[in-house]
Amino acid sequence: MNNIFLSSKLGKDILPDEVTALFQNSNSWEQKQRAVFHMSRQLVKLPEKYKSDDYLIEGCEANVWLAFQIIGGKIYFLADSDSRIVKGLLGVLLTAVNGVSPQKFSDFELNVYLSQLGLDNYLSASRTSGLGIIEKEIINIFEGLRLK
Amino acid sequence: MTDISQLRNNFPALQTLDSKQQIYLDSAATTQTPQSVIDALNNFYASPHANVHRSGHLLGTQTTNQFEAVRKQTAEFIKAPNDSAIVWTKGTTEAINLIVHSWAESNLKKGDGILLSELEHHANLLPWQKLADQKGIVIHWLPIDELGLIDLQQAELLLTPEIKCISLSHASNVTGVINPVQKLFQKARKLGITTLLDGSQTVAHIPIDVSTLNCDFFMFSSHKMYGPKGIGVLYVNPQYFSKMQPWLLGGEMVKKVGYGHAEFQPMPLLLEAGTPNFAGVIGFGAALKYLNSIDRKALMEYESALHDFLMQQLLQFKDIRILGNNRDNSWSDKVPLISFSFSKHQSFDVSALLNEQNIFIRSGYHCAMPMMKKLALSGTIRVSLGLYNNKKDITIMINKLKNTLSLLS
Numbered sequence: 413m414n415n416i417f418l419s420s421k422l423g424k425d426i427l428p429d430e431v432t433a434l435f436q437n438s439n440s441w442e443q444k445q446r447a448v449f450h451m452s453r454q455l456v457k458l459p460e461k462y463k464s465d466d467y468l469i470e471g472c473e474a475n476v477w478l479a480f481q482i483i484g485g486k487i488y489f490l491a492d493s494d495s496r497i498v499k500g501l502l503g504v505l506l507t508a509v510n511g512v513s514p515q516k517f518s519d520f521e522l523n524v525y526l527s528q529l530g531l532d533n534y535l536s537a538s539r540t541s542g543l544g545i546i547e548k549e550i551i552n553i554f555e556g557l558r559l560k
Numbered sequence: 561m562t563d564i565s566q567l568r569n570n571f572p573a574l575q576t577l578d579s580k581q582q583i584y585l586d587s588a589a590t591t592q593t594p595q596s597v598i599d600a601l602n603n604f605y606a607s608p609h610a611n612v613h614r615s616g617h618l619l620g621t622q623t624t625n626q627f628e629a630v631r632k633q634t635a636e637f638i639k640a641p642n643d644s645a646i647v648w649t650k651g652t653t654e655a656i657n658l659i660v661h662s663w664a665e666s667n668l669k670k671g672d673g674i675l676l677s678e679l680e681h682h683a684n685l686l687p688w689q690k691l692a693d694q695k696g697i698v699i700h701w702l703p704i705d706e707l708g709l710i711d712l713q714q715a716e717l718l719l720t721p722e723i724k725c726i727s728l729s730h731a732s733n734v735t736g737v738i739n740p741v742q743k744l745f746q747k748a749r750k751l752g753i754t755t756l757l758d759g760s761q762t763v764a765h766i767p768i769d770v771s772t773l774n775c776d777f778f779m780f781s782s783h784k785m786y787g788p789k790g791i792g793v794l795y796v797n798p799q800y801f802s803k804m805q806p807w808l809l810g811g812e813m814v815k816k817v818g819y820g821h822a823e824f825q826p827m828p829l830l831l832e833a834g835t836p837n838f839a840g841v842i843g844f845g846a847a848l849k850y851l852n853s854i855d856r857k858a859l860m861e862y863e864s865a866l867h868d869f870l871m872q873q874l875l876q877f878k879d880i881r882i883l884g885n886n887r888d889n890s891w892s893d894k895v896p897l898i899s900f901s902f903s904k905h906q907s908f909d910v911s912a913l914l915n916e917q918n919i920f921i922r923s924g925y926h927c928a929m930p931m932m933k934k935l936a937l938s939g940t941i942r943v944s945l946g947l948y949n950n951k952k953d954i955t956i957m958i959n960k961l962k963n964t965l966s967l968l969s
Contacts, residue, residue, distance in 0.1 A: 441916050445967055473924050473939065474908040494938065495906045496968065497913075 417481040417488035423510030435529040451503030458492035514557040564862035568948040570594040582918040587946030600846030630845035639769040647828040651792035652760040653683040655779035660687040661807040670696035673722040677702040682927045708883040727756040735884025736894040745774035787847030791840030801827045808833040867896040879903045897944035907939040913964040
């Protein structure tokens with residue numbers, strides 16, 4: 413298995429239920445924050461060639477790079493950010509969408525999943541705190557491919 | 561004498577913040593509003609009023625008189641030589657755009673130079689860049705050093721014959737450093753160079769005198785000095801009245817209109833087409849009254865002591881980089897704000913975690929992207945103070961900052 417896009421544990425070894433449990437068992441904001449950092453460590457290191465403007469998501473305060481490949485009808489993502497918080501949020505997001513086919517993807521389910529985590533401050537559609545923008549970008553990717 | 565520490569009680573918003581244990585340290589972006597300004601706005605809307613400069617009936621005259629009285633108050637506040645030099649805008653950004661359209665477009669020609677500093681806010685960059693693109697005007701840059709400081713002595717050497725205009729911020733919204741422009745502007749004016757000063761970061765903190773500052777245009781926003789949002793002031797040196805062209809065209813800026821030609825009103829109405837935000841003007845009058853009721857010297861001392869305290873507290877962090885300080889961390893005159901970053905942490909992460917702990921500060925580029933790029937910074941964290949902040953706010957912020965850094969490492 414040489415393709416780096418297939419090497420991510422997210423959505424494969426780490427599943428949404430686990431992440432939901434991790435966040436729901438975090439009672440204080442510090443614990444929640446540590447859970448975010450834990451998720452940041454689950455991302456595969458993004459190869460340098462993807463850290464270019466072509467993969468940069470515009471509109472986030474911290475740099476966010478998102479790349480994907482379609483393999484066997486499913487979409488596989490790699491992502492990185494220079495912010496640890498955003499990286500952790502990327503880990504949370506990709507757990508729900510990595511290796512999912514455009515036909516199976518449901519933005520409703522993604523929303524349900526995210527709303528259970530208690531990350532509302534980050535999820536707010538704020539211009540600067542990125543998750544809303546990243547979520548939208550991912551939804552666009554799935555929807556664009558479904559239309560093809 | 562005013563007890564500055566009691567002024568916090570004049571702000572209902574501060575009481576709400578206190579009851580939620582939230583701390584607002586972002587007054588350089590916008591300030592909270594004192595009760596007297598809220599009351600003035602309330603009274604205005606609750607009382608009969610008419611449009612200004614239009615209706616000849618009693619109510620029209622009364623409202624116009626109220627409106628013009630604030631123009632007079634504003635002229636006095638910045639020591640403008642006459643009331644007609646005060647033009648209402650919706651804020652600093654609009655005022656700079658207005659100058660570019662009303663003055664620069666018709667008074668500058670291809671090849672002329674404009675001098676800007678590398679630390680300018682986007683509001684003092686983008687209108688000029690557009691004009692430069694359209695008219696072949698050349699922008700010259702006053703460089704900043706790696707500490708984020710402009711060398712104003714160096715600047716005098718840049719006043720070459722092709723420079724026709726110099727436009728600077730009075731204090732940087734990123735570093736807080738007050739640029740002592742008097743001498744530079746005096747020299748510029750002697751050379752026939754037009755001088756523009758963006759006072760949005762200074763008006764709330766230091767007394768302003770447009771004549772000693774030697775500026776031809778000066779602008780600021782009410783919402784950064786405890787006044788209502790959406791109203792601002794442009795000062796135009798009376799010697800420039802005849803050079804101003806109308807920008808927006810419409811009601812009340814004309815004397816006579818025919819099908820095909822029009823004769824315009826003199827300043828300041830020339831630049832105030834359409835119904836102005838006169839409720840905002842009345843509220844702004846209350847903000848001026850509020851600031852005038854405070855012993856400004858005592859206020860400056862209070863803010864400067866608070867600023868010192870904040871600086872000392874921040875300097876205890878080892879890997880902190882403070883913008884606008886000298887190499888030995890001494891610092892010149894500043895408005896009470898400090899921008900900083902940590903070598904090991906993203907500013908975004910630090911401010912996001914502070915936000916989680918109810919500390920409201922701003923991180924990012926502060927609308928000065930070219931400056932951040934030059935200083936190789938991917939954003940800074942900015943703490944900015946208002947007259948209602950106190951040592952306790954800072955102490956709490958510092959404790960939460962310690963939590964944040966330990967969580968991040």
